[in-house]
Amino acid sequence: MTSRPSAEPRDIPEATVARLPVYLRALTTLAEDGVATCSSEELAQATGVNSAKLRKDLSYLGSYGTRGVGYDVAYLRYQIARQIGVTQDWPVVIVGIGNLGHALANYSGFRSRGFRVVALLDADPSRQEEVVAGVDVRPFDDLEAIVEECGVAIGVIATPAAAAQDVADRMVAAGIRSILNFAPTVLAVPEGVDVRKVDLSIELQILAYHEQRKSPHLALTPIEEPAI
Amino acid sequence: MTSRPSAEPRDIPEATVARLPVYLRALTTLAEDGVATCSSEELAQATGVNSAKLRKDLSYLGSYGTRGVGYDVAYLRYQIARQIGVTQDWPVVIVGIGNLGHALANYSGFRSRGFRVVALLDADPSRQEEVVAGVDVRPFDDLEAIVEECGVAIGVIATPAAAAQDVADRMVAAGIRSILNFAPTVLAVPEGVDVRKVDLSIELQILAYHEQRKSPHLALTPIEEPAI
DNA sequence: AGGAGTTTGTGAACGTGAGAACAAAACCGG
DNA sequence: CCGGTTTTGTTCTCACGTTCACAAACTCCT
Ligand SMILES: NC(=O)c1ccc[n+]([C@@H]2O[C@H](COP(=O)([O-])OP(=O)(O)OC[C@H]3O[C@@H](n4cnc5c(N)ncnc54)[C@H](O)[C@@H]3O)[C@@H](O)[C@H]2O)c1
Ligand SMILES: NC(=O)c1ccc[n+]([C@@H]2O[C@H](COP(=O)([O-])OP(=O)(O)OC[C@H]3O[C@@H](n4cnc5c(N)ncnc54)[C@H](O)[C@@H]3O)[C@@H](O)[C@H]2O)c1
Secondary structure, three states: OOOOOOOOOOOOOHHHHHHHHHHHHHHHHHHHOOOOEEOHHHHHHHHOOOHHHHHHHHHOOOOOEEOOOEEEHHHHHHHHHHHHOOOOOEEEEEEOOOHHHHHHHHOOOOHHHOEEEEEEEEOOHHHHHOEEOOEEEEEHHHHHHHHHHHOOOEEEEOOOHHHHHHHHHHHHHHOOOEEEEOOOOOOOOOOOOEEEEOOHHHHHHHHHHHHHHHOOOOOOOOOOOOOO | OOOOOOOOOOOOOHHHHHHHHHHHHHHHHHHHOOOOEEOHHHHHHHHOOOHHHHHHHHHOOOOOEEOOOEEEHHHHHHHHHHHHOOOOOEEEEEEOOOHHHHHHHHOOOOHHHOEEEEEEEEOOHHHHHOEEOOEEEEEHHHHHHHHHHHOOOEEEEOOOHHHHHHHHHHHHHHOOOEEEEOOOOOOOOOOOOEEEEOOHHHHHHHHHHHHHHHOHHHOOOOOOOOOO
16 A cells, blocks of 8 residues: 555545444444445445445445454444544434424434433423423523533534524534534535535425436336347 | 437436426525526526536427527426326325335325325234324225225335335335335336335445545544455 | 615636556466 | 465445536616
8 A cells, every 4th residue: 555644534525424324323233233244235235335435435434344354343433433523422302492402302313323412491481391201391591501511512403494504503603513413504604614414394395306207107117228 | 210200209307307306496485586597507506517417318308498598487387297197196005104204104295206105005904993194094905905096107105125025025016116115126017117215325425425525533443454 | 766785696717536557566377 | 384265444436416607587777
């Protein structure tokens, strides 16, 4: 190998970053099932990707496989977790404890995957008497104090769309630099702040688009290819 | 090769399809605000994309703008809605009425965007006495009857991961060909069935990856183990 | 009516990602 | 110790997506 100045953060393509958590989950399942080793083909099957793509993805992390054998499940799992940054716990605040906020607060998948909900915030005083999943709902104005105190870097927005931009602005001002937004709005944030959105309606509309194309021809068998 | 009839269905790139709902939402907001016309630059601002990209996206639908003027908000909005297929209502079933399922059932954004929840299904008999958002929770075994009766093409899975594949199989067998999956599992489905996933943990992990790169002060990764 | 000023639609350049294919590396059985 | 087998890591090519840049098409004002 060319002498790298140590395995320093080579930057990983965005498409690869988005798949690493999927591999991580599959490896966790394999580990729980007592599987010690797996090939790229097996892991590709489990995650629904092409095995060549999987190998290329993993190669961005380093050479953690053994030719002729495959990958050590526990070792690869650790390496991916380390690259993603989920070997440590990330404190998270959730703002907007309505229907969706309640579901998120109760979601056990957070904790088990390296995220810890340190605070639930809501602007509505009547919400603030609640305790959800063992965490007090606190006034939204406590945001800055909590971010400071707990070193929160990731915020989740589950408020109505009308409030989302304001909440985001406050989050950014408080020092949060990564936001997961469930409100159906485009958020404007300064450079250096990452926003990812989860939008139900958009997903359904994408499905509807494809569904619409499928419907007219029930037995749609495109015989476009002129057989050579 | 075959010069296609070049009727309406030119196929739209997947990346464009994913953005059309965002444009649609922005146009709806503009329409509600009484805006009659807007330029690609304005719409691009509102949706957070490059204006050239937006124009190219819209050009796949046809030439609905006017040079020197911009786009007619109401007309463009209708054209996008028609292309996506949300001028009609799509019946949807939700399976798994737990924390998340409740939130989804109560979500008003469905109805207002062309989707109608026609049934809530759960395998747990104790859930089946509930009425959520005016809809009865019914036994999962009613799936086939409901799909048939209401012509359901889109199903939402909000069950635990362990049940998701079974639910998906039943949905496919019942005739559903588009699935939105909230369970953290990779679903295997036959050709012709579309699956989209919404995965909280993956989104957070992607944020964590970038966050980790932003703040080297947390750099716990010391040095690699020397190879060999 | 004509020129000035806008804004669209698109061709071309560029960048990123996917997949096929294969040499290199490791193991295994004799 | 060696040839055969397996599977990785990587290279190459093609497809897709993004952005720039600009002619064409339209409005408005004089
Ligand atoms: N419910 C769903 O399944 C679902 C699905 C997709 C998207 N969404 C979106 O998620 C968001 C929340 O949905 P929901 O159903 O939970 O709504 P909700 O009305 O039940 O809850 C919103 C909560 O946010 C709080 N809030 C309002 N303004 C606030 C502010 N400025 N600061 C802090 N808190 C504030 C409210 O007090 C309320 O408790 C909405 O934007 C909705 O469009 C919801
Ligand atoms: N709660 C969240 O915020 C959240 C976030 C992200 C992902 N998820 C995922 O969404 C899914 C649901 O989460 P939840 O918190 O609502 O879980 P939950 O346990 O509260 O609800 C699951 C529901 O599914 C029902 N169910 C189980 N097996 C079924 C089957 N075979 N057929 C029909 N119904 C069945 C159960 O009776 C229960 O009502 C899980 O896979 C979870 O990982 C949840």
